[in-house]
Amino acid sequence: MNKPEHAAAHAVEEPELKAPESDSALANIAMPLGETILKLQRENGVLMYGILQRNRAVTNQSDFFRVQCRGYAINSNGTWNNFPEDETRFHGSRNCAWVRVDHPSRSITFGPKAGINLSDSLPGTGLDDFLFATVVAWAKGTYPDYSASPGMLMIQAGTSETEKLHKQAFYAKQGFEFEWSDDQQRSGLYYKDKVGRLIGVCDSSMITEFGGEAMLQTLIKQDQERHEMAQHLAKIESMNNAVHQALDKERHTTQALAVALGVVILIGLWAVL
Structure with missing residues (x-):
């Protein structure tokens, strides 16, 4: 190979x-x-x-984005209590995506x-769907032309058909595609050629952010409701006082009439006697 050809070969070599940087280091x-x-x-x-x-x-080299959730308060039989102490802290491996x-x-x-691994108090809330949809939406909006690296999906042999479908649906409803390595679709990869083609939406009705x-609007609404309730109670109390005053006046009038009637009866009796 002569020098020009050798130089051309080096010019077309891919760098x-x-x-990739460690996700734990970035975290x-x-x-x-x-x-x-x-x-x-x-x-x-x-x-x-x-x-x-x-x-x-x-x-x-990298851009790392994470969402984490920690428990604050839980309602038990109408009473609000704190979460268990361990669940009130952020964890790097639980309640996050x-x-x-x-x-x-x-x-x-x-x-x-x-x-996504949830702590003991949070399964059944749809939090895993919410967290995953949140990071998918961020990636979709920030780097739509990048590809989603294949992720491993492993479903244990003893898993029921319902649970298997649930695990598959977790990724499918965000728009991921699958490449299975077995006929039972228990082991495979989930991926997407363009992140912009993912969905990034959580349809759970059990979670509100x-x-x-929104918090200010809620506080303002609560203040307005308290003010209206206070006015309503003050009006009721005023009406109650007016009723009591009327009853007291009527009682005094009745007592006066009874005394007068008694005097008239006595005078009548004296006149007869």
Whole structure:
């Protein structure tokens, strides 16, 4: 090969891609973006409140975005109580979902890779769907042309058909495609060629997120309702006082009439005698 051909060969060589940065390292440097309130409800009707935090880490190679939830208060038989102490803290492996963007490969990895793990008090609330939809929506809106790196989906042999379909639907309803390695569709990969083609929507009716403006509106509404209730109670109390005054006046009048009637009767008796 002569020198011009050798130079041309080097010119078309693809640059070697750097290995993606560690998601745990990125998580350690992620900075909070803010917190909101989550109102959750179990399928059995139990209400609870949690704190949702968004955080992000940006480097030259990566962009890391994570949402985490911690418990705050839970309603038990009409009484509000605090969550168990361990569930009132943010955890790196529970009640969270994240995405790691790798710019050199123009790819996005969704995590946790083993799936979203909820703490003991939160299953049945739809929180896992909500967290996953939140990070999908962020990735879709921020890097729509990047691809979703394949993630592993493993379903244990003893899992029921209903549970298997539920696990598959968890990714399918966000728009992911599957590549199965077995006929029973228990082991395979979920992926998407363009993140912008994912859905990023949570259709759960058991979760409501309140931002700062929504909380202010709620507080204002509660203040207005309290003011209206206070006015209503004051009006009722005024009417009650008026009724008592009228009854007292009527009682005094009745007593006076009774005394007068007694005097008249006595005078009549004296006249007869």
